[in-house]
Amino acid sequence: MSDPLLEVTDLVKTYAVSGGGFRSKGGLVRAVDGVSLTIERGETLGLVGESGCGKSTLGRAILRLEDPDRGTIRFDGQDITNLSTKEMRPLRAKMQLIFQDPFSSLDPRTTVGGSIAEGLRVQGLDPDQRAKRVNEMLELVGLESYHARRFPHEFSGGQRQRVGIARALAVNPSFLVLDEPVSALDVSIQSQILNLLKDLQVELGLTMLFIAHNLGVVEHLCDRISVMYLGRIAETSSRNDLFDSCVHPYTQALMSAIPVLDPTRRKDRVILEGDVPSPLNPPSGCRFHPRCPVANTTSCVSEQPPLVSVGSAHEAACHVRAPKEADWGRVRT
Ligand code: ADP
Ligand code: MG
Numbered sequence: 487m488s489d490p491l492l493e494v495t496d497l498v499k500t501y502a503v504s505g506g507g508f509r510s511k512g513g514l515v516r517a518v519d520g521v522s523l524t525i526e527r528g529e530t531l532g533l534v535g536e537s538g539c540g541k542s543t544l545g546r547a548i549l550r551l552e553d554p555d556r557g558t559i560r561f562d563g564q565d566i567t568n569l570s571t572k573e574m575r576p577l578r579a580k581m582q583l584i585f586q587d588p589f590s591s592l593d594p595r596t597t598v599g600g601s602i603a604e605g606l607r608v609q610g611l612d613p614d615q616r617a618k619r620v621n622e623m624l625e626l627v628g629l630e631s632y633h634a635r636r637f638p639h640e641f642s643g644g645q646r647q648r649v650g651i652a653r654a655l656a657v658n659p660s661f662l663v664l665d666e667p668v669s670a671l672d673v674s675i676q677s678q679i680l681n682l683l684k685d686l687q688v689e690l691g692l693t694m695l696f697i698a699h700n701l702g703v704v705e706h707l708c709d710r711i712s713v714m715y716l717g718r719i720a721e722t723s724s725r726n727d728l729f730d731s732c733v734h735p736y737t738q739a740l741m742s743a744i745p746v747l748d749p750t751r752r753k754d755r756v757i758l759e760g761d762v763p764s765p766l767n768p769p770s771g772c773r774f775h776p777r778c779p780v781a782n783t784t785s786c787v788s789e790q791p792p793l794v795s796v797g798s799a800h801e802a803a804c805h806v807r808a809p810k811e812a813d814w815g816r817v818r819t
Contacts (some may be wrong), residue, residue, distance in 0.1 A: 490524040491549065491661060491693045497521045499540075499547045502504040503766070513766045517543040519717035521557075522793075526632070527769045528612075530687060530694040532725070533703030534740060534763050535714035541697045544714070547697065549581050550574050561661070580607060587664040588650030592638040598649050599634025602626065605657040618689035623652040627682060638727035644675035655686070668703060680707060702744040705729065710799070713737045716773040718766055719793060723800035733802040735780050772805060780806045 499518040516541045546552045546756045548559055550566060557566045566577065575667040583642050585591050590778045591603050611619065627648040638646060647667060654662060664683070668676040684707055686692060698704050704711055704724065711726050712722040713736060721734040732738055738790055739756040758777050763769050772789045775781040783805050785791070791803040802808040 488526065490560075490693075491527045491529075492523075492525040493558075493560040493564055494521060494523050494544075494548060495560075497559065498549060498555045499543050499552055500555050515765050516717050516768060517765060518547060518554075518770075519765075521714075521717070521719055523712055523722065524718065525693055527660075527697060528675070528691050528695055530692075530696055530708045530709065531790075532701075532708035532711040533695060533697045533714060534701050534704055534711060535699065535720075537699055538762055538765070540717045540765070541699075541714060544581070545695060546667050549583055549663055551583070555739055558636050560652055579609065580659050581661045581663070582654035582659040584647075584654050584656065584662060584664045584667050586669050588646040589638060591653065594638055598641070599638060600734075601649070601818070602634070602653045602805045604654050605653070608625075609657060619656055620652075623656045626655065626686070627652045629681055638658055642675075643671050645677060647671065647679050651679075651682070651686070655657065660693060662692055663697070664694060665697045666699065667696075669699065676703070683707060698741060701728075702716050705722045705744075713740065716763065716768050717772055718773060719803065720774065720803075721800075721802040721804075722793070723797070723802075727797060731797075733800070733807045734774075734804050735778050735794050735807065736774050737802075772803075780804075782806060 488667050497518055498520055501517055502512065503515055504512040517802060521544055523531065533544065535541055543552060550569065554567065558565060559661045560566070560575065561581065566574065599620045602620045606616045606619055619691040620634050624631055624633055629645065629648055629652070639648070641649060671679060687694065696704055696708055708725050710722065710724050713720045713727050713734065715736050719733060721728070721737045728737065735756060739758045742755045742757060756779055760777050763773070765777065768778050772778070772781065772786050772791050775786040778786065787806040789805070791805045791812055792801045793801045794808045796802050796808050
């Protein structure tokens, strides 16, 4: 029987927002609107979707940095959905977040060594043990021990992300949420950091949720990939199946957006029209239908498509490409 490290079921997170203007009504932003996913031990799941589709909210809710409205989160066999801040404390070191902008997690007035050591103090390590661990961590992420005495502004963007990774790993976590960790970096530096993460993944056996807004970034690092659109999962599959035979037209559109050296070799390009609709007032039926090149059924407009199994460990939510009456069977509503 499978014993996943993380199991998220039907998670919902909304934000009440005020109108902010004369006569404009406030409302409820449905940032995450019924998401289920599992991550096996040692596995990396990629979570991909356009900006604003709810990726960060989902990542933060999983770490209980946000309180979900509904659904359950099980981590390492324990239901953590309703744990208090105090009850979460022993779990904090086990679940770490790596940000897009490591500046936001580093105190500008604290040396990098001090920042990396912060979580170690909480764990009760003495100063010598902390200094030793800081050195080990700097070496692990490809920095030098003298870097410990420097301040965040003395580092380049790529080096700062290495510090962010060292800081998260210092407390020996088993699960990492990486929220667009390379989006702010130059392309050449991006691949260095992705290679570092890949090495660490193998060396430390980490389980990761890797968030990105384009598929190209997750291609080399992830075992499976979930594609998210306006608060819901559109498709989940193994990385190879997704790249070889994706089912959802939105996934196809994201594939079309990956830069390739020779664009004429690309077949079946799907270019999206229009902007992402607002999660304050999401479209009826399938949320993707106003931008969808294949929407052709009344269900597309009136009924939310369920995630349906379309192959081995491959699920998609699309009335046209993954009709639920097909004999591959319905797995989730
Ligand atoms: P992503 O990470 O995919 O870009 P987010 O999770 O940051 O998306 O945001 C999803 C939606 O929720 C967006 O419409 C965003 O504006 C909204 N949102 C996020 N955080 C808040 C908040 N604290 N208050 C109100 N709305 C929020
Ligand atoms: Mg985000």
